Amino acid sequence: MQPPEDVRVTLPPSIRWREVEVPRHEALSVPGYVVRIDLDRPGYRGVYGWQVCYPGAPRKFFSDTAGRGDRRIERHPRESLAEATEYLARIYQGRPSRLRRAESSRKKEPTGIVGVRRVRRFRRDRRTECCYVAIAPPRAGMKFKMLWVGTAKTATEERWAEVLERARVIRSRLVAEAKKDLNR
Known part of the structure; x- marks a missing residue:
């Protein structure tokens, strides 16, 4: 899946994109490492937005609402997704490697070579x-x-x-x- 044309930031082509169906809105094209959060609890205001989960970086939430208390303004999910994508572009350092860097300490006969x-x-x-x-x-x-x-x-x-x-x-x-x- 390709990123939409209205994305202002440039992410490398190695990031995979997918379609995410947003309740009460249209489906949006979302990069990897970004997940949708929709929490509805009866009697409470819900939590709606996007969370960036990139390994090695702190998770960051981008809400669909701006402001606090009575000054809360509902925004379109596309706006908070654009902020999340911009943040991801700043912290992205390539796909994380899952290769071990050190030999396992539980080896019965260490060889000195990982793997x-x-x-x-x-x-x-x-x-x-x-x-x-x-x-x-x-x-x-x-x-x-x-x-x-x-x-x-x-x-x-x-x-x-x-x-x-x-x-x-x-x-x-x-x-x-x-x-x-x-x-x-």
Whole structure:
């Protein structure tokens, strides 16, 4: 979905837009990270407006009303949406990366590489322990990659180091592809 022409601010094309049906008004085109708030409670004035929810920034609410008390003025939701969109354009720093920056502290055998772990499994005959290096995908939809190290008897420290270095290269290539796809 494309942004409407009357939006004064320029948001990057990586932000997705969607249609939001506003009660008692027409449907509006809304950028990602902006949500509609419509709270109706019997006996109270409702809360109507838009909230900007961008990771790493405080949430900010833009009301459909201006003023306080008796001086409250009802505005069209398009006006408060324009303010919310302008605020989003000021704070937007690109789509947030969900990639881990540090290795998990719960790893039984730390490898020193984020997304790479040592795996020891028994074969189906349940007698031979096999050693692998598992490379986690940096984004959903990709499969784990498993690199063979050897059996428990044949896996030496030199072989582990060699396979871990290959895993480091493969993981860095996968992360680079994921970052490139993220910025499209």
